[in-house]
Amino acid sequence: MQDLSPYQWRSIALLRIVGYGILALAAIDYIIIFIPPNFTNPAWEFQMLSQLVEKSPVPLIGLALVFYAKDEFRKDFEEHILRVLSSTTLVVGIAYFLLVPLGFNNTLRLNTNNNAQINNLLSQQLSQLQQINDRLNQATSQQDINNLFTSLNRQGKTPDIKNPEELRNRLQTEIATAQTNAKTQSEINRRNLRIELIKNSVKWNLGAIICGVLFIYIWKITDWAR
Numbered sequence: 001m002q003d004l005s006p007y008q009w010r011s012i013a014l015l016r017i018v019g020y021g022i023l024a025l026a027a028i029d030y031i032i033i034f035i036p037p038n039f040t041n042p043a044w045e046f047q048m049l050s051q052l053v054e055k056s057p058v059p060l061i062g063l064a065l066v067f068y069a070k071d072e073f074r075k076d077f078e079e080h081i082l083r084v085l086s087s088t089t090l091v092v093g094i095a096y097f098l099l100v101p102l103g104f105n106n107t108l109r110l111n112t113n114n115n116a117q118i119n120n121l122l123s124q125q126l127s128q129l130q131q132i133n134d135r136l137n138q139a140t141s142q143q144d145i146n147n148l149f150t151s152l153n154r155q156g157k158t159p160d161i162k163n164p165e166e167l168r169n170r171l172q173t174e175i176a177t178a179q180t181n182a183k184t185q186s187e188i189n190r191r192n193l194r195i196e197l198i199k200n201s202v203k204w205n206l207g208a209i210i211c212g213v214l215f216i217y218i219w220k221i222t223d224w225a226r
Contacts, residue, residue: 019065026059042109053207082225093215099208107201114193122186
């Protein structure tokens, strides 16, 4: 390293300055993630995990630039900064590992919440259909049955059926079909949400593990700075 030209030394200095700037920007991003805090909220905590993993390449690149070329061509005050940065990488690495059980726990909580929301929506839909069915059983006139059919059919079209009993049977079939469709759609939504949740959970939790390994490795190989 002692044989480097002045231009090469300046290039190294430039890399380090850029590295400090990247770390400063990363620190701002990390702070913003926690504003406003909403701990105990599984959706917020899961989103926090995803953002911390997504933004991790920025500080990692910044650290690589700052620690570049070991202790060559550095100012005296940088020794204290590097000591703090090196120690901080261990803390950050451990923090990423601690996010993994939190991520898995929030995956289970979000899955439970999703199921509860789907069940509530399905319950409301089935309740509305049951109310229509109850009104149908109490209907005595052709007009009452037509009104019920219109309320069930979103297009507002009433079939050209003059026989009240035939129309009643048609409406009962429509209600049964609507109930089946509601249950089927709720299961499709449940499955899609679960698959998406599992995919994101695997992605972010594995990402947190990788981040933890990288930050602790940086701490290990920068022992010269402590």
